[in-house]
Amino acid sequence: MTKTRKIVLSEKEMPRQWYNLAADIKVPPFMSPDGAVPPEAWAPVFPMNIVEQEYSTQRWIDIPEGILELLNRWRPSPLHRAYDLEQAIGTPARIYYKNESLSPAGSHKPNTAVAQAWYNKQFGIKRMTTETGAGQWGSALAYACSLVGLECKVYMVRISFDQKPFRKLMMQTWGANCVASPSNETQAGRAVLAKTPDTPGSLGIAISEAIEAAVTDPKGESRYSLGSVLNHVMMHQTIIGLEAKKQLEIAGEKKVNVIIGCAGGGSNFAGLAFPFVYDKMHGADIDIIPVEPTSCPTLTKGPYVYDHGDTAKMTPLVAMFSLGHSFIPAPIHAGGLRYHGMAPLVSKAAKEGLISPMALHQIECYEAGILFSKTEGIIPAPETTHAIAAVIREAKKAKEEGKEKVILFNFSGHGLMDLTGYDKFLTGQLQNYELPDSVIADNLKEIEGYPKP
Numbered sequence: 001m002t003k004t005r006k007i008v009l010s011e012k013e014m015p016r017q018w019y020n021l022a023a024d025i026k027v028p029p030f031m032s033p034d035g036a037v038p039p040e041a042w043a044p045v046f047p048m049n050i051v052e053q054e055y056s057t058q059r060w061i062d063i064p065e066g067i068l069e070l071l072n073r074w075r076p077s078p079l080h081r082a083y084d085l086e087q088a089i090g091t092p093a094r095i096y097y098k099n100e101s102l103s104p105a106g107s108h109k110p111n112t113a114v115a116q117a118w119y120n121k122q123f124g125i126k127r128m129t130t131e132t133g134a135g136q137w138g139s140a141l142a143y144a145c146s147l148v149g150l151e152c153k154v155y156m157v158r159i160s161f162d163q164k165p166f167r168k169l170m171m172q173t174w175g176a177n178c179v180a181s182p183s184n185e186t187q188a189g190r191a192v193l194a195k196t197p198d199t200p201g202s203l204g205i206a207i208s209e210a211i212e213a214a215v216t217d218p219k220g221e222s223r224y225s226l227g228s229v230l231n232h233v234m235m236h237q238t239i240i241g242l243e244a245k246k247q248l249e250i251a252g253e254k255k256v257n258v259i260i261g262c263a264g265g266g267s268n269f270a271g272l273a274f275p276f277v278y279d280k281m282h283g284a285d286i287d288i289i290p291v292e293p294t295s296c297p298t299l300t301k302g303p304y305v306y307d308h309g310d311t312a313k314m315t316p317l318v319a320m321f322s323l324g325h326s327f328i329p330a331p332i333h334a335g336g337l338r339y340h341g342m343a344p345l346v347s348k349a350a351k352e353g354l355i356s357p358m359a360l361h362q363i364e365c366y367e368a369g370i371l372f373s374k375t376e377g378i379i380p381a382p383e384t385t386h387a388i389a390a391v392i393r394e395a396k397k398a399k400e401e402g403k404e405k406v407i408l409f410n411f412s413g414h415g416l417m418d419l420t421g422y423d424k425f426l427t428g429q430l431q432n433y434e435l436p437d438s439v440i441a442d443n444l445k446e447i448e449g450y451p452k453p
């Protein structure tokens with residue numbers, strides 16, 4: 001008998017609702033100098049149908065038929081059993097992964113991109129603006145906008161714009177307009193360039209530019225879109241974990257012991273983990289681990305504070321773990337994991353001890369990426385290698401303890417557009433980098449006077 005390596009659901013079996021963790025965990029409100037930010041205040045930034053979701057505390061939200069119609073271009077995604085990786089480690093653990101690399105853009109990001117594009121279209125918006133780090137989000141939104149017929153403008157962090165020309169070309173192929181950030185097109189961009197003309201840029205700066213571009217559209221037909229962090233984004237991604245639950249059941253697994261995802265803004269981790277966080281809140285014994293780089297250790301070293309989501313302080317204050325809004329991360333190759341903050345819902349779950357964050361060095365992660373490529377075949381995105389390295393640690397631990405654990409992780413994306421990082425690793429040019437505590441302390445001085453969540 002051949003082994004069952006992939007558990008696939010039919011399109012009919014795709015979940016019809018998203019799970020909203022905000023029904024079960026209370027996050028502190030967005031704050032401005034005038035107090036808590038009401039939904040209406042977001043009107044120039046996001047369409048109101050999305051704002052409504054951002055504030056919703058309803059546990060289950062129906063996925064509109066029009067969005068199911070977009071998602072089934074590539075969903076449901078298969079659940080793989082990583083037999084070859086298990087064998088290479090010699091672990092008694094059973095390792096499963098959700099393969100989100102099969103979407104047209106190559107990551108989990110289109111799950112929310114198509115939902116956001118659809119809601120914007122419904123609301124009568126003509127053009128979406130956004131930022132992108134490694135280029136994954138920009139390409140996901142470019143694809144989504146092309147599906148529903150919207151213009152798309154992307155501000156891409158300078159260092160990635162230079163390191164990853166193929167992501168830019170993907171965006172252009174899908175019809176988007178992509179510029180390097182900081183750019184000369186916005187006040188926020190010009191201000192940074194005046195001070196530091198050769199800056200590598202950061203997600204925080206690019207966010208400021210994209211928001212400015214949306215809210216200053218004289219026709220009022222542009223809105224901004226964020227690929228991670230916010231509650232509605234986490235919710236759109238829960239389709240991953242909801243599918244995984246059905247698939248594990250089909251695989252005959254009654255219990256999951258460990259859930260792992262890499263965490264930048266928190267969305268792919270949340271998408272897989274939140275339905276299981278619900279189980280944990282109701283008594284299930286599960287270790288749920290978000291994994292971040294030691295060079296951007298938001299959850300493991302940052303404090304839980306109110307901070308801005310962007311460098312130019314255009315966003316309201318958000319209650320989250322943060323390294324400070326002016327944090328400029330080291331130019332590691334896992335571009336998608338270099339955000340200074342973390343999703344409020346992921347942050348609160350960490351604060352309440354429901355999840356257990358871990359930080360890993362990039363060399364261990366690339367080693368894990370190479371082992372995964374040689375065993376399972378798919379070359380992981382540099383971000384995804386952080387999850388894999390943690391999985392390998394857990395699988396080795398299960399081996400030492402002689403326990404038959406079930407480990408589930410999110411394979412958030414493939415690395416075929418990120419081979420420069422593998423080149424650096426294979427030619428011995430990569431170093432480990434741990435963010436010094438003194439840098440964190442310096443960054444946090446700026447937010448000392450802010451309210452506390």
Ligand SMILES: *Cc1c(COP(=O)(O)O)cnc(C)c1O
Pocket residue numbers: 107108109136137227228229262263264265266267268269336337381383384412413414
């Ligand atoms: C963007 C990205 C991430 C990090 O973003 P999250 O919001 O934390 O998921 C991780 N993996 C891949 C492949 C990405 O593209």
